[in-house]
Amino acid sequence: MITSFPPSQWLRRISALQVHWRSHRVAAAGGVSFLCSEIDKRVSKELQRIQVDPDLLPLIRAAYTSDLNTKIGGARPDERARLEAVLKATDEEENRTARLYAAGKISEEIWDTLWAEWQDRRNQVRRTLETLTVSQQVHIDNLEMALQIIARIGTLYNGLERKDQKELLRQVVSRVVVNDAGNVSLELRTPFAYLRDLTQEIRTVKKQSKRGKAEKKTDGITTVGSSGACSNQLQSCGKDRNLSEPSSGLNRSIFLQRIESPYHAQLVRLSTLE
Known part of the structure; x- marks a missing residue:
């Protein structure tokens, strides 16, 4: 353990x-x-x-x-566009899945798991976008x-x-x-x-x-x-x-x-x- x-x-x-x-006392059993x-x-x-x-x-x-x-230093000019595209794709994926959830085609547990993944992805991409502006x-x-x-x-x-x-x-x-x-x-x-x-x-x-x-x-x-x-x-x-x-x-x-x-x-x- x-x-x-x-x-x-x-x-x-x-x-x-x-x-x-x-x-030297023992804590809980095991x-x-x-x-x-x-x-x-x-x-x-x-x-x-x-x-x-x-x-x-x-x-x-x-x-x-x-x-x-x-x-x-050698950043590609399309890097920001690529990251922004990831954000857009995440929004679209969430919207499609929301429709499935509203129609009862996926469970609440699956929705909660996917929603957490989308938030993590957005936060990660946004941090990277912010870092791009740092010299x-x-x-x-x-x-x-x-x-x-x-x-x-x-x-x-x-x-x-x-x-x-x-x-x-x-x-x-x-x-x-x-x-x-x-x-x-x-x-x-x-x-x-x-x-x-x-x-x-x-x-x-x-x-x-x-x-x-x-x-x-x-x-x-x-x-x-x-x-x-x-x-x-x-x-x-x-x-x-x-x-x-x-x-x-x-x-x-x-x-x-x-x-x-x-x-x-x-x-x-x-x-x-x-």
């Missing part, structure tokens, strides 16, 4: 159940209970794991700048601010008061997941999840680069250039994609959703904490 809840709820739960957990202090340590450890190595920062900036240039420099500034936070999030979290720890988790983490073994994983908000994915990709590339160089040395082949040449050139060393090129799996609408920064004002404050 896996338990998940927003970070604010997790912190409230710690406060409410602190005595309960520390006394339930799982953990020491507050142990969960806190594991959250802190997970944040340390997410923290970005300083030497990767230039590579991450190069990668997201390339994505921005391709997805936004590329604003996106760069937001990503840079988020990068500065995630680059020191583990150290920062451990040095904050409980109130500020709670605020940091609320703005960076969308959900804390705890399994039966007490292992913790964190689901990040935008744009932190996007930056973590870039970081993981770059780490994988660097490992492959080191492994490739070791194999060359074993074969008696001398590698030309410095040990960091591959990373400096953002080469993927055996992979098809160069890290300076955009992620092929990200279409424009999804990319815009992943880099949006809905909590900009709060992030500005967090970026100034020490």
Whole structure:
């Protein structure tokens, strides 16, 4: 069984159940209970794991700048028209289905499910349309601010008061997941999840680069250039994609959703904490 809840709820739960957990009492029958202090340590450890190595920062900036240039800087002129067409098609689909519902050809349960899907689709498209009006420099500034936070999030979290720890988790983490073994994983908000994915990709590339160089040395082949040449050139060393090129799996609408920064004002404050 896996338990998940927003970070604010997790912190409230710690406060409410602190005595309960520390006394090792078992909760409801079949339930799982953990020491507050142990969960806190594991959250802190997970944040340390997410923290970005300083030497990767230039590579991450190069990668997201390339994505921005391709997805936004080189935007197709028909992008807005396409999204507006999606809204229009959604309205037409809803109208057709409303007639079927009025005629008793679909159930109320099906109607409610479809209505919720239409609202989600509209909200997603409208957010993307709003993002189209935001300049590329604003996106760069937001990503840079988020990068500065995630680059020191583990150290920062451990040095904050409980109130500020709670605020940091609320703005960076969308959900804390705890399994039966007490292992913790964190689901990040935008744009932190996007930056973590870039970081993981770059780490994988660097490992492959080191492994490739070791194999060359074993074969008696001398590698030309410095040990960091591959990373400096953002080469993927055996992979098809160069890290300076955009992620092929990200279409424009999804990319815009992943880099949006809905909590900009709060992030500005967090970026100034020490």
